[in-house]
Amino acid sequence: MQSIRDLKHNFSLPPPPSMAGAGDSYHQGNIRMTLEDPELWTSFHEIGTEMIITKPGRRMFPHCKISLFGLVPYAKYILLVDMVPEDVLRYKWNKDKWEVAGKAEPQPPYRTYLHPDSPAPGSHWMKQPVSFLKLKLTNNALDQHGHIILHSMHRYHPRFHIVQADDLYSVRWSVFQTFTFPETTFTAVTAYQNKKITKLKIDHNPFAKGFRDEGTNSKRRANRSLADPESLGTTKKMNISKDSEQGSPQDIRQSSCDGLDEEHVASKEKEVKGERYSPWGGACDRDSGTGHALRADSPLSSDPRDVYSSEQLVPGQNAYQPYRFHEYGKTPSPSSSSVGSIGGCESSGHSSFESRVPDVATVPDPDSSSKPSAPEFSHPACPPHPSAGHQDYTGVLNMAIAQSKPGIMGHHPLYAPYCSEQSLGQWNGAASSQYPPHPPPHHHLPSEYSTQAVHHGYHHGNVGDWSQYPLFSYW
DNA sequence: TCCACTCACACATTTGAACAGT
């Protein structure tokens, strides 16, 4: 791992600030992001990270945890994460290695996870590492908990988006920056394939501690065989119910503190590539209390990871077309702070983007009865591949705010999350020219990765390469 | 037959309510 200082040599930062005022595009360009626990991620990556996805949703391990630098302390930012297909392939585990099993399945409903602290001032994000502990992955396309939906046996990598915006509705008119970390690439699986990964997880994940002691499992098996089928069914229902409730009060408490650790200062920076496409997709329901997931639908045909690099002014008003979000129009005008503060951004005028109606939906939030519910709104997403502008991309950004901060969602109507947006066109948020289809994960030995990194233009390190991307640049 | 997937399980950890003390 490289130290921050070391990285400065091969990491080109934007021109130094010229004492520009808060919120100007200049500051945007100074944002830096580093991945926490890089060693852990790397150790997984070298083996071929696998992330379990289950119907009720499963947390990631290692967790997504990042540190931010260069934010305007008093400007508000929103932090989001989404999962981008690594390629257009489906894999299978065969004889201790991953092999291509065919073409990828159509993209599931696209969702983005909104950090529960959002929006928060830059000082808040910078004072400690930001953890996405509550982010959950699911393979249930009908999931109503706002978890990020993925296909099993497919490869993904998380993208982190930092958006300067006073509230969730200003996001559309804000410039955002996207960061990805090569070592966070993983294969979504419903059951672990690589035993090395299993071992690593058990060794590092506190919740898996119970499995460190060999021999305990046989006992469970025996017990299970005695289980009454009926009672089993009942239990399951309970579990599902629980899952839907998880998250709340504690989530709030934890959200701000997740990731706060002393190693923060010493965290190594890792280079990442800045991606050049808009992440926006769908709406999200809240994540069991802590997170807010954005869900978007993406064009099936879009190729993951197409990029464009210019900072753009986010277009605006049409995004507010009332569709199902009846009162959405009552929200503050798009001309609010965000837009103005990000002046200087020029629209790169990419393909026309059919604006989707914002959808707001609420995911039942059992534990936050007194809190603002979790609205889920959707809005146009950017096509993964700008250069493929001939295509009309439509997308939905469904954002569910579980325990949104006061003032964020308080005045918005809520309704059930999964409705028609499911059928809306989706974009997979990652079209890609930047990354050609990868060989199976396990072929990603460090050396190969380096090659790839060079080839695709991002450095292998711990510092997020920066780039500025407008939200919904294709409108 | 293969294999992706589901499910309930036991255990460790985390959370939050209840209570006592100041």
Next chain:
DNA sequence: AACTGTTCAAATGTGTGAGTGG
């Protein structure tokens, strides 16, 4: 009444491997 600290039950998250179904 308000705050702080402690205790403990409940909730949560975890990988396992048998079972299921395509």
